[in-house]
Amino acid sequence: MKQQNNTIVISHVDKYYGKKQALKDVSLTIEQGMFGLLGRNGAGKTTLMKTLATLHEKQAGDISVCGIPVSHAREIRAVTGYLPQDFSMYPNMTVYQCLDYLGVLSGMPGALRKQRIDLLLKRVNLTEKRRSRVKSLSGGMKRRLGIAQALLHDPRVLIVDEPTAGLDPEERIRFRNLLCEVAEERIVILSTHIVGDIEATCENIAILNEGQLLWNGTVSQLLENARGKVYTAEIPVHMLPQVKRDYIVTGMLRSEHMVTVRFLAQEPLGSADAGQGLPAEARPAMPNCEDAYMYCLRQHGCEIVGDE
Secondary structure, eight states, X not given: OOOOOOOEEEEEEEEEETTEEEEEEEEEEEOSEEEXXXXXXXXXXXXXXXXXXXXXXXXXXXXXXXXXXXXXXXXXXXXXXXXXTTOOOOTTSBHHHHHHHHHHHTTOOHHHHHHHHHHHHHHTTOGGGTTSBGGGSOHHHHHHXXXXXXXXTOOSEEEEESTTTTOOHHHHHHHHHHHHHHTTSSEEEEEESOHHHHHHHOSEEEEEETTEEEEEEEHHXXXXXXXXXXXXXXXXXXXXXXXXXXXXXXXXXXXXXEEEEEEEOSSOOOGGGGGGTSOTTOEEOOOXXXXXXHHHHXXXXXXXXXXX
């Protein structure tokens, strides 16, 4: 029996919109499980996702999804489910009607549609909402409906683009847990600019910036890359503007007269650095994923706005 190929291979891919290059020589290999694609707005994440889903065409390079060349769009779509950031359905349809309609469009037999819809509504915790109209659903429920529609044909690859933007903390956690459960049996690519979503769900990640791949590895490796670059210090409030000029501040906790700052430094700090606006007792700190992401951007010469 031939072993099923559950790997996405992206090799030297370029994508242009007119003269603007949206993807620049991107190469990645994505295995089964949760894979995080992290980057700022406009980094090229959505372009890459749509290219994988055959909604955009590449200009150069090669892509295969589960062993299928991306040029074979019909075959790719048969094994791929896609949840775009701006997912929407007919507002006056019920939840069940939406999924049934999409099943009809994809040519699913009636008995199979009913079986899959009942199974998926249970899985995304929308069984009690099956007769509710889409317009009455909360934002989180609509995202879960989006996952159900993307899984309707039981794809081997699920691509989700910025799925937790705008969700409250409880719904975000629920949604992330759902994605992790789904990833036990397929490839799930989570594209987001929210570092916490990646840290909570993904072992393997890639970081894009202006169409270029800056990082490809594990979260643990990313954290290790920033080890020795993160510090905390307690400073008077009036010193904060100078610290923000000299360092990348990734966090601060402010009291009446003092601020505890968390910041990145390219070189180890010692007493000689006290003249740069920091006390000699600035302490090393273990990097978190946000620290490591910001350090990766700075390491690659990316402009980081907001520290003036």
